[in-house]
Amino acid sequence: MSTTVPFLLLFLGVLACEGANPCCSEPCENRGVCTTVGYDSYECDCTRTGYYGQNCTTPEFFTWIKYSLKPSPNTVHYILTHFRALWNIINNIPFLRDAIMRLVLTSRAHLIDSPPTYNSDYGYKSWEAYSNLSYFTRTLPPVPEDCPTPMGVAGKKELPDVNVMAEKLLLRRTFIPDPQQTSLMFAFFAQHFTHQFFKTDMKKGPAFIRAKNHGVDLSHIYGEELERQHKLRLFKDGKLKHQVLDGEVYPPTVSDAQVDMHYPPHVPESHRFAVGHEAFGLVPGLLMYATLWLREHNRVCDVLKTEHPDWDDERLFQTTRLILIGETIKIVIEDYVQHLSGYHFKLKFDPEILFNQRFQYQNRISSEFNTLYHWHPLMPDGFHIQDEVYNYSQFLFNTTLLTDYGISNLVESFTNQIAGRVAGGRNVGRAVLMVAVKSIENSRLMRFQSLNAYRKRFNMKPYVSFEDLTGEKEMAAELEEMYGHVDAVELYPGLLVEKPRPNGIFGETMVEMGAPYSLKGLLGNPICSPEYWKPSTFGGAVGFNIVNTASLQKLVCNNVKGPCPVASFHVPKVRDSVLSTINASTAHSSQKEVNPTVLLKDRSSEL
Numbered sequence: 001m002s003t004t005v006p007f008l009l010l011f012l013g014v015l016a017c018e019g020a021n022p023c024c025s026e027p028c029e030n031r032g033v034c035t036t037v038g039y040d041s042y043e044c045d046c047t048r049t050g051y052y053g054q055n056c057t058t059p060e061f062f063t064w065i066k067y068s069l070k071p072s073p074n075t076v077h078y079i080l081t082h083f084r085a086l087w088n089i090i091n092n093i094p095f096l097r098d099a100i101m102r103l104v105l106t107s108r109a110h111l112i113d114s115p116p117t118y119n120s121d122y123g124y125k126s127w128e129a130y131s132n133l134s135y136f137t138r139t140l141p142p143v144p145e146d147c148p149t150p151m152g153v154a155g156k157k158e159l160p161d162v163n164v165m166a167e168k169l170l171l172r173r174t175f176i177p178d179p180q181q182t183s184l185m186f187a188f189f190a191q192h193f194t195h196q197f198f199k200t201d202m203k204k205g206p207a208f209i210r211a212k213n214h215g216v217d218l219s220h221i222y223g224e225e226l227e228r229q230h231k232l233r234l235f236k237d238g239k240l241k242h243q244v245l246d247g248e249v250y251p252p253t254v255s256d257a258q259v260d261m262h263y264p265p266h267v268p269e270s271h272r273f274a275v276g277h278e279a280f281g282l283v284p285g286l287l288m289y290a291t292l293w294l295r296e297h298n299r300v301c302d303v304l305k306t307e308h309p310d311w312d313d314e315r316l317f318q319t320t321r322l323i324l325i326g327e328t329i330k331i332v333i334e335d336y337v338q339h340l341s342g343y344h345f346k347l348k349f350d351p352e353i354l355f356n357q358r359f360q361y362q363n364r365i366s367s368e369f370n371t372l373y374h375w376h377p378l379m380p381d382g383f384h385i386q387d388e389v390y391n392y393s394q395f396l397f398n399t400t401l402l403t404d405y406g407i408s409n410l411v412e413s414f415t416n417q418i419a420g421r422v423a424g425g426r427n428v429g430r431a432v433l434m435v436a437v438k439s440i441e442n443s444r445l446m447r448f449q450s451l452n453a454y455r456k457r458f459n460m461k462p463y464v465s466f467e468d469l470t471g472e473k474e475m476a477a478e479l480e481e482m483y484g485h486v487d488a489v490e491l492y493p494g495l496l497v498e499k500p501r502p503n504g505i506f507g508e509t510m511v512e513m514g515a516p517y518s519l520k521g522l523l524g525n526p527i528c529s530p531e532y533w534k535p536s537t538f539g540g541a542v543g544f545n546i547v548n549t550a551s552l553q554k555l556v557c558n559n560v561k562g563p564c565p566v567a568s569f570h571v572p573k574v575r576d577s578v579l580s581t582i583n584a585s586t587a588h589s590s591q592k593e594v595n596p597t598v599l600l601k602d603r604s605s606e607l
């Protein structure tokens, strides 16, 4: 059967609607590539898709077998999040755990094109799109310019007004806590971790990125440029500059380090902390993590110095940076992704699992990943620290809060406060609503394809109706009025109104799209490649062991004085008091919270 494929590949498409670009209707299924032929016909390139025919719709025999046996993403998710007793057994059988982890990694990461393909200005393969690292890459090419509707052929001639849509479908009415009990400790980790690579270059536009390495390089700790890194370094024993306040180590001041940081005028000189990322003064949660990693860096330097008294400052610094990259990836997979997934299967960070697989050790940050990661519904209405509640204007840029409470107390408070649920609609706080608005506007500028187009790209069935998407009637009706057809629903609003999985923080699309980007980015790091992944890279067995035993809890315990607070990405036990404070903060939130919006305006697209 498959011998006929080469002939059918070249089968030409017929007339589409006259005038319009025939690729607007996305006629090529199963990841076939659409190319126009003349002005009114098209051709689908089905090479290696496992399908053939005019629109790549006829499965080859083995494709048919594979897909007949393959369970749906929701089925796999169900299995992984149920049957705890069974998973407890599997988790303790190393070869089974490795085999399943390999399956998780390969099935996800293989959905990401590597080397990357398109960008927002190139919807076809080109050397420019491949080589110009100033762009975010694109998983799906932009909707062609000359289409009947903004989303191709589906839906209305005009997209809904962004502000109206945000008010109707995204704005929080009352705080909806995350049923997976995600904590603010998670929310701030997400913000801190992802902003090393989600750095939109606002001067050039939303299609452009300032992050040079497109991955986990810890530039948010060490600075993007070598010059900034040098200004943040002490040039002694590999360490970073710091200051001691009340006997505790904090980042240096801006005047000490002489690096650019974004602070409004009211922040006093003495409390303008200088860290790797220039915008991290915005949120005390970010400065808390910046301080923890700074302390960790200097701690690891001491450990390495004991091991290698002969090493110079440069080597201690460089090796420590690699160790911290390893620790970060370990924590992200085994604490962070583990929490998000809700799996009873115990995820494992072990690059060796991929050594017998075909896998590219490179990564490019895609615009879709950046967009889908706008998880602002996580943000609560107010921040509970010890016995106080801070609103946005009291919290943002309040760097004295960091030193007044100290890292320990902040960790404890953020671990105990529950974050908001991301999917399900109407849970974006007023204070951050304009960030969501901005992501939608930018997606339009970049001509993102529809939610359903992305569902197909990531092996999901497209939603057949608005109710199928939201799982309810009210928002479905609003959406229908706005978009006309479910195939025209945009990616980002779609992700936020999608029905959550049972007791889940996200809907299916967020997970099935987000996980591939995430795992590819983590395992595609050079330290995970065979030549790097060995003790000598990390200064020997001691350094390698720091990487292999890292956890969020250890990061905190190794770097605070006195008793170590519980540090967790989920609220340990949602006590009545927590729930009642949620109610209290909901009650406080008023329509008049405009101050923080003004504060956030400059950096909205960055943070």
Ligand SMILES: *[C@@H]1O[C@H](CO)[C@@H](O)[C@H](O)[C@H]1NC(C)=O
Binding pocket: 025, 027, 053, 054, 055, 057
């Ligand atoms: C391929 O798609 C086009 C446009 O959607 C459609 O008109 C045509 O009938 C399809 N061809 C096949 C063989 O299904």
Ligand SMILES: *[C@@H]1O[C@H](CO)[C@@H](O)[C@H](O)[C@H]1NC(C)=O
Binding pocket: 132, 133, 134, 135
């Ligand atoms: C990348 O593309 C942008 C936009 O075309 C251009 O301004 C920039 O110079 C390019 N960068 C490089 C390194 O070629």
Ligand SMILES: *[C@@H]1O[C@H](CO)[C@@H](O)[C@H](O)[C@H]1NC(C)=O
Binding pocket: 393, 394, 395, 398, 400, 401, 402, 404, 405
């Ligand atoms: C900043 O936080 C401190 C508590 O650490 C508080 O006393 C102060 O009022 C806050 N600043 C502002 C501007 O709200």
Ligand SMILES: *[C@@H]1O[C@H](CO)[C@@H](O)[C@H](O)[C@H]1NC(C)=O
Binding pocket: 579, 580, 582, 583
């Ligand atoms: C909030 O308060 C209402 C009424 O006082 C109560 O019915 C509800 O259960 C509370 N919600 C939470 C999350 O505690």
Ligand SMILES: *[C@@H]1O[C@H](CO)[C@@H](O)[C@H](O)[C@H]1NC(C)=O
Binding pocket: 391, 392, 393, 394, 592, 593, 594, 595, 596
């Ligand atoms: C935040 O709280 C302070 C002190 O209670 C209050 O003066 C201010 O108006 C509040 N800001 C907002 C935006 O609610």
